[in-house]
Amino acid sequence: xxxxxxxxxxxxxxxxxxxxxxxxxxxxxxxxxxxxxxxxxxxxxxxxxxxxxxxxxxxxxxxxxxxxxxxxxxxxxxxxx
Numbered sequence: 001x002x003x004x005x006x007x008x009x010x011x012x013x014x015x016x017x018x019x020x021x022x023x024x025x026x027x028x029x030x031x032x033x034x035x036x037x038x039x040x041x042x043x044x045x046x047x048x049x050x051x052x053x054x055x056x057x058x059x060x061x062x063x064x065x066x067x068x069x070x071x072x073x074x075x076x077x078x079x080x081x
Contacts, residue, residue, distance in 0.1 A: 002027045006044075009035030017047055024049045038076060041069045 005028055008015050016028055027048040033039035043065060046056065 001025055002029065005030045006034055020047060020049065024051070027052060032073060032076075036076060038073065041072050043069050043073050 001023065003016055003026065005015055008030060015030075016026070020026055020028070027046060029044055029046050031044040033042065033044075046053070048056070
């Protein structure tokens with residue numbers, strides 16, 4: 001099951017992240033482009049069980065996050081924390 005939480009930062013409801021252990025087939029995706037205004041770097045996050053992440057990591061390398069995007073995300077994320 002895939003749950004897109006792109007707008008979770010604007011919702012009165014809590015994220016489903018706390019339910020990952022309860023539902024081993026749950027995948028939650030979030031983005032930094034909405035709440036943090038970082039649409040230009042096109043970066044998001046995927047949360048899932050270790051088994052699912054292991055499978056996703058086998059297909060990730062051709063689409064990995066570039067160094068500039070990583071640096072910008074870290075810089076901006078620290079500023080908002």
